Amino acid sequence: MESSSSEDLDSETLFIVSQTFKALGDPTRIRILHLLFKKECSVNAIAEALDIRQSTVSHQLRFLKNLRLVKYRREGTTLYYSPDDEHVMLILKQMIDHASHS
Amino acid sequence: MESSSSEDLDSETLFIVSQTFKALGDPTRIRILHLLFKKECSVNAIAEALDIRQSTVSHQLRFLKNLRLVKYRREGTTLYYSPDDEHVMLILKQMIDHASHS
DNA sequence: TCATTATATGAACATATTATCATATAAGCA
DNA sequence: TGCTTATATGATAATATGTTCATATAATGA
Numbered sequence: 285m286e287s288s289s290s291e292d293l294d295s296e297t298l299f300i301v302s303q304t305f306k307a308l309g310d311p312t313r314i315r316i317l318h319l320l321f322k323k324e325c326s327v328n329a330i331a332e333a334l335d336i337r338q339s340t341v342s343h344q345l346r347f348l349k350n351l352r353l354v355k356y357r358r359e360g361t362t363l364y365y366s367p368d369d370e371h372v373m374l375i376l377k378q379m380i381d382h383a384s385h386s
Numbered sequence: 387m388e389s390s391s392s393e394d395l396d397s398e399t400l401f402i403v404s405q406t407f408k409a410l411g412d413p414t415r416i417r418i419l420h421l422l423f424k425k426e427c428s429v430n431a432i433a434e435a436l437d438i439r440q441s442t443v444s445h446q447l448r449f450l451k452n453l454r455l456v457k458y459r460r461e462g463t464t465l466y467y468s469p470d471d472e473h474v475m476l477i478l479k480q481m482i483d484h485a486s487h488s
Numbered sequence: 489t490c491a492t493t494a495t496a497t498g499a500a501c502a503t504a505t506t507a508t509c510a511t512a513t514a515a516g517c518a
Numbered sequence: 519t520g521c522t523t524a525t526a527t528g529a530t531a532a533t534a535t536g537t538t539c540a541t542a543t544a545a546t547g548a
Contacts (some may be wrong), residue, residue: 309408
């Protein structure tokens, strides 16, 4: 059974891990994901809730989408975004709890 | 009981979380931490094991030290570094396992 | 003290990242 | 078709980041 601590990291795993953590390493993206914990949101709803520009939200959602951390469904012209990686979301929750306890 | 998913993020927590994930969002730092999983290492040992410059290792260790992710003990002129945040190390392991399964 | 070994530091450079503005695209409806 | 709303995209500028070189510091032992 492979274990994360007993073997060398192959370069592909290293790349995915660093990219994913990088995605979580920005306050704006964390706020977006944290908002999506509660409910799916449209792009404009996110922008309004977090008081950031629509284009900023759209750019960051594309970033998160590329890493398959979020997905969306369309309803007319509106796109509703939601989390798409339960495990990474769980990791984010853990870190938030860890940090808020320190 | 506070929960990471049901309340707003205060700015201090947001800062800590993003900084910590940023620390994990670099391949070199991940490799260093992954090496330290197995055993404490001197700066030079890390540099040799990973084939990177001593000064690079030292800079990254300072980064990790500032976030209290690593600590060290001195033995003569040699500093042995080791992990200093079990929870964050656990999160790193989870992500590595998650990524290597995908 | 002087030389040696191990580590840390500062400056510089190249590259990456982030937010913003302006504009484009896409869907729905009159 | 033309208008409106929602979202995406491209270019740009400011800032942040990561590595390297050169050098400084710190501990040890002859």
